[in-house]
Amino acid sequence: TYDGKHLPQSWMNENCVMELEIVPENDKDVRHHDWIQFPTDPLKAERALFRVGIPALGKVEVQFSDSRFPDEVVRALDIRIGCYYQLNELSQVCADFQEHDFAKLGAVCHLAKPEGIESVRHLAENLDQFDFAPDVHTPEEYGQYMIQQSGRYEYDENLAEFYNYEEYGIKRILQEDGVFTDYGYVSYHGTLTLEELMQGNTAESHQQEQEAKMEGMAW
Template identity: 30%
Template sequence: MIELTIGNQGRYAEGVLAVATLTLPATTEAVQAALSHIGVDGRRYEEIYIAQCETPVPGLAARIGEYESIDELNCLAALLETLDGNGGLDKFEAAVTLGEYTGSVKDLINLAQNLDCYDLYPGVTDEEKLGYYMIDEMCALKIPEEIQGYFDYEAYGRDTFLNETSEFTDRGYICNNGGSFIEHYSGRDDLPEEHRVFAYPKEKEATRSILATLKQHREAAPAAHSGKEKTAASHDER
């Protein structure tokens, strides 16, 4: 749903471009693999930035900043997956174009959960089509049959458009229907545990093994030294 190109902020400051692709929603292991690829280990390098964002929802990438939370974006991507396939993604796309509740990833998460506050009329892409839709489909106004040919549907559609919080989009005409918008998500403390996937890579097993071997060697060294002293003493006694 959301494909990110993430980069190592520290390496970028040093003049080195280190980037990796991360597709959301993702698992913690996938995030760790991407961070490991660009050298972000939580010790020498901790900060990342979003170099590029791609998504099938037009206009959405432009709403995502360079330093967004991976966990929040993971939550948004998971919500968009649930909308795909039942027309919900089309409505979300149109709602993003309308521009309400799109100022932050937090807003977008809430928008994805409040699409019942919007009505989408597919195929209605201009004022004349809106006029016909409102009269023929919504029965908003009864036009006597003998004057239907003279009625200005475009003007009626224009009046409707101007009196609603609405927009013509590639997916059709969308308008705010006045429903109650509920803030389900108020910040990162509300983030469901399954969407908390950001974690630095674990220390490599090989590194731990080497350190353990060196420790064992250091601990064994004094014992070996004592043994030589004892042997030498035995030789003198002879």
């Protein structure tokens, strides 16, 4: 029920990416809780703390109330007091994501094993550097997806019985070093290592570093 002050979880904004529930320390009375939906105006996070009677640095429990992120992403996020700005930045990156994009981010997190909000955000900003085949879980399914649905080949259904999907799928997987996840198959084709990508490095800076090293060797 609405108490005139706090919005209950069921009032979720349909455009929000995630919602956090703020719980004063050792206080389980829901009337003393508040909710923050992201992305949002950064000041709203601080106002929510004050609405439940907590100063900005007061002790408080923060927990997910709802989220459009797959479980793989949620597990990678380090939710704690003072992380509102980072969560807001992540939510802004994902604000226009469709369900396919959220599933792809879940698969990418399974592959990259990020730790913390910033690492997840850098992955979300670089989803185009990953190939994703949704709902594909075996080499045969991947081979069939690549030949029939990826758009990289001109598929002729009259020759369907001659395609060896499993053999081709295995070949591709070995070439790409990809993995199967609950969301589908994913592989990385960027020039940086995954660790560098999650640290916020860019391909441009990597190229500049390599060029500088080559110039140094020339001397």
